[in-house]
Amino acid sequence: MKLNEIKAKVGSQKKRRRIGRGNASGHGTYCGRGSKGQGQRKSANLRPGFEGGQTPLISRLPKLRGFKNPTKTGFQVVNVGSLNVFKDGEEVNIQTLLEKKLISKKGLPVKVLGNGKIAKKTTTFINREKK
Numbered sequence: 001m002k003l004n005e006i007k008a009k010v011g012s013q014k015k016r017r018r019i020g021r022g023n024a025s026g027h028g029t030y031c032g033r034g035s036k037g038q039g040q041r042k043s044a045n046l047r048p049g050f051e052g053g054q055t056p057l058i059s060r061l062p063k064l065r066g067f068k069n070p071t072k073t074g075f076q077v078v079n080v081g082s083l084n085v086f087k088d089g090e091e092v093n094i095q096t097l098l099e100k101k102l103i104s105k106k107g108l109p110v111k112v113l114g115n116g117k118i119a120k121k122t123t124t125f126i127n128r129e130k131k
Contacts, residue, residue, distance in 0.1 A: 076105065076111070077111050078113070080114055080116050080117065080118050083120070085100050086100070086122050087120065089121060089123070091122070
């Protein structure tokens with residue numbers, strides 16, 4: 001293979017539109033612009049979204065403030081004080097938290113916050129389980 005022998009794939013490059021080369025070319029007289037009107041004129045460079053004076057779609061839609069993060073991870077919050085529902089020596093994990101109805105979903109990660117005091121001796125085993 002040589003650099004001067006490399007060719008583009010068939011159909012990957014379009015032929016340029018040769019405008020104003022007579023009616024036999026298919027782009028004569030009006031050169032594909034049609035007859036009369038704004039688009040036919042020389043300086044018909046309209047801005048994107050222009051709809052001929054009609055209120056454009058982008059202006060007709062309501063403005064929504066802010067942004068919704070599609071990759072946001074929601075946490076389930078459990079306070080230390082609410083762990084008093086467990087008995088002494090009982091293991092605290094996602095399954096037991098679900099049984100005691102301290103969390104509602106198994107798939108979401110759990111955050112233990114320091115609000116309140118724990119009076120029981122429990123073994124905590126909270127891990128992130130994959131769905």
